[in-house]
Amino acid sequence: MPSVCFYFQVHQPLRLRPYTFFDIGHQSHYEDDALNQEILLKVANKCYLPTNALILKLIQQTQGRFKVAYSISGVTIEQFKKYSPETLDSFKRLADTGCVEMLNETYYHSLSFLFSPKEFLAQVQLHRELIQQEFGQTPTTFRNTELIYNNDLAKFVESLGYRTILAEGAEKILNGRSPNFVYQAQGCKQLKLLLRNYPLSDDIAFRFSNIDWEEHPLTAEKFSHWVHQTAGNGEVVNLFMDYETFGEHQWEDKGIFQFLAALPNKILSHDDFDFCTPQEATARYPSHGILDVPNFCSWADIDRDLTAWRGNELQESALKNIYELEAAVHAQQDEALLKKWRSLLTSDHFYYMCTKWCADGDVHKYFSHYDNPYAAYINFQNAAKDLRLRCSQ
Numbered sequence: 001m002p003s004v005c006f007y008f009q010v011h012q013p014l015r016l017r018p019y020t021f022f023d024i025g026h027q028s029h030y031e032d033d034a035l036n037q038e039i040l041l042k043v044a045n046k047c048y049l050p051t052n053a054l055i056l057k058l059i060q061q062t063q064g065r066f067k068v069a070y071s072i073s074g075v076t077i078e079q080f081k082k083y084s085p086e087t088l089d090s091f092k093r094l095a096d097t098g099c100v101e102m103l104n105e106t107y108y109h110s111l112s113f114l115f116s117p118k119e120f121l122a123q124v125q126l127h128r129e130l131i132q133q134e135f136g137q138t139p140t141t142f143r144n145t146e147l148i149y150n151n152d153l154a155k156f157v158e159s160l161g162y163r164t165i166l167a168e169g170a171e172k173i174l175n176g177r178s179p180n181f182v183y184q185a186q187g188c189k190q191l192k193l194l195l196r197n198y199p200l201s202d203d204i205a206f207r208f209s210n211i212d213w214e215e216h217p218l219t220a221e222k223f224s225h226w227v228h229q230t231a232g233n234g235e236v237v238n239l240f241m242d243y244e245t246f247g248e249h250q251w252e253d254k255g256i257f258q259f260l261a262a263l264p265n266k267i268l269s270h271d272d273f274d275f276c277t278p279q280e281a282t283a284r285y286p287s288h289g290i291l292d293v294p295n296f297c298s299w300a301d302i303d304r305d306l307t308a309w310r311g312n313e314l315q316e317s318a319l320k321n322i323y324e325l326e327a328a329v330h331a332q333q334d335e336a337l338l339k340k341w342r343s344l345l346t347s348d349h350f351y352y353m354c355t356k357w358c359a360d361g362d363v364h365k366y367f368s369h370y371d372n373p374y375a376a377y378i379n380f381q382n383a384a385k386d387l388r389l390r391c392s393q
Contacts, residue, residue, distance in 0.1 A: 002180075003236045003276040003284070004227060004267055005194065007143070007166065008243035010048070010072040010091075011109050012040055012079055013348035015369055019382045028390060030340065030383040035369065040079045044087045047247035052090040054257060058264050059099045066264040067099045067275040070243070071143050074107030074127050075346065077134060088134070095135040101277035102131050104139035104162070110345040111145060111309055113153055114296075115323040123342070124160065140164060141278040145347050147196065147240070147299040148306065151292065154185035154193070162191060164282040166240065168299040169195035173291065180234025181288035182281060192282035193291055196240040196299060200226060205241040209254040217255070220262035228270045235285045236276070240299070301356065309350040314377040318350060321384050328391035341387060344380070352376035 017032035058066045072091065080088035094100045106112055106123040107130065113120040124142075131139055141164040142157045149167035157165055169179030179195040203223065207213045215222070227237055242249065250256040267273050276284065300308035309315055322344050329341040352368040353376045370376040 001272050001274055002231050002234060003274050003281060005236050005238045005276055005278060005281050006068040007103070007238070007240045007278060008068065008070050008245075009143075009241070010070055010076055010243045012036070012043065012073075012076045013109065013346045014075050014079075014343050015039075016349070016379055016383055019379050019386075021382060024382055024386045025389050028340070028386055030386075031343070032369075036079060037083045040083045043244060043248050044080075044084045046252070047244050048084075048087045049090060050252075050257065051243065051246040051260070052087075052094055054261060056090075056094055056097070058261070059094075059097050062264055062268065064097070064099050065268060065275060067101075067277050067280070068094075069101040069103055069141070069277045070094075071103035071105045073105060073109040074123075074130050075109060075343070077130060092135060095137060099277075101141060101279055102135045102137045102139060103141045103143050103166075103278070104128050104131060105143055106145055108342045108346050109145050109348070110342070111148070111319070111347050111350070112345060113144060113148070113156070114306070114310075115319065116326055117156065119326060119342075119345070120156075121160075141166070141282075146308070148296055149293060149298070150296045151186045151294055154191055154293075155187045158185070158188045158191035164192050164194060164278050166194050166196070166238075166278065167293070168297050168304050169198055169238070170297050170304045172304070173293045173297055177289070177291075178234055180230050180237050182236060182285045183289060183291040184287040186290050186292040186294075192287060194236065194238050194278055194281060195291075196238050198299070200237065201239050201241050204239070204259075205245045205249065208245075208250045208256060208259070218259065220259055220266045223259075224263065224266035224269070227267060228273065231270070231272055235288075236281045238281075300351075307356070308354055309347055312353070312355050312373075314353045314355070314373060315350045318353060318377060318380050318384070321381065322387075325384070325388055325391060328388070332391060337387075337390060344384060344387065349376070349380050353380070 014031045015035055016030050104127055107127040108123055112123055142162040143166040147168045179197045183193040185191045185193045208218050230237055246256055296306050297304050329338055352370055353373045355373050
């Protein structure tokens with residue numbers, strides 16, 4: 001019986017306020033509280049609250065046959081508590097159904113595995129404790145920031161006791177194989193790998209409202225037909241996307257909620273298909289071979305590598321500058337200072353510094369609150385300089 005596995009990323013960074021040279025040494029509050037509250041509430045009202053209500057309804061209507069998974073970053077949960085407790089409560093109601101799996105990631109949605117395994121481990125543990133506290137689940141599935149993945153990450157994650165890990169189903173790592181199977185991670189004994197079916201995922205996440213797309217309009221009937229065509233050539237269709245797809249990236253007036261409301265029953269109309277969570281998928285289906293991924297991949301941009309965050313000298317300079325403060329920050333034994341440093345590790349800060357052009361560049365601009373990548377770099381470096389100064393006092 002082939003399965004459909006829905007996984008949603010839920011992440012809102014703590015964006016920095018305009019932080020000038022003249023603030024260094026005088027003002028250590030780096031974040032734009034008003035902007036962060038404004039964006040969080042906007043996305044909560046357009047996406048999180050209505051989509052959560054719809055998914056809860058679909059779970060009830062299908063008597064638990066519709067299932068999904070979420071990875072909610074720690075900084076997002078913090079903002080829910082501060083600005084929109086009702087949103088956090090709505091996620092808790094979903095978790096209570098038994099049809100929703102909460103995944104583990106780095107608390108600050110960081111690139112820490114690339115620079116500091118020690119910090120990576122600390123953030124994973126912080127996030128796992130938060131998920132246990134807020135949702136009553138102990139995660140067995142791990143997904144790294146923006147699906148960044150390679151063999152070394154898989155071995156590290158397996159050593160922490162996880163059974164499942166998510167990654168991008170890019171052609172360069174599949175080498176002609178299908179993303180619609182469970183794979184074994186290279187160098188691991190038990191850890192299984194689920195790969196994003198990016199064509200089908202992006203049909204919803206990116207192409208849904210594109211009137212120039214030859215398949216527009218996308219209907220639940222059409223999409224479920226494409227999914228059903230995988231029967232005989234796959235066991236699990238992994239649809240991974242930003243949760244903000246619903247109502248924020250794809251607006252309500254484009255029909256995205258009607259599409260989602262109709263999709264589960266259309267998928268289930270084929271007797272051979274069902275829905276499952278990541279941990280259910282890897283428990284149910286055997287591995288179809290070992291997948292060797294020596295180089296890092298991600299789900300970002302056309303290249304599906306690390307260049308969204310490490311593609312230019314601005315990004316490399318900022319990353320080096322902030323991570324080399326790790327020992328100095330810990331030496332202060334100041335929890336507030338540690339939290340400030342960790343907040344500056346959030347991957348979005350470096351994403352805003354990307355200087356790519358064309359389609360990738362447009363996506364980066366869409367998510368950035370800065371006028372240009374250079375402004376993002378200067379603002380970040382000013383905050384980092386202030387943090388360095390405070391570590392030396």
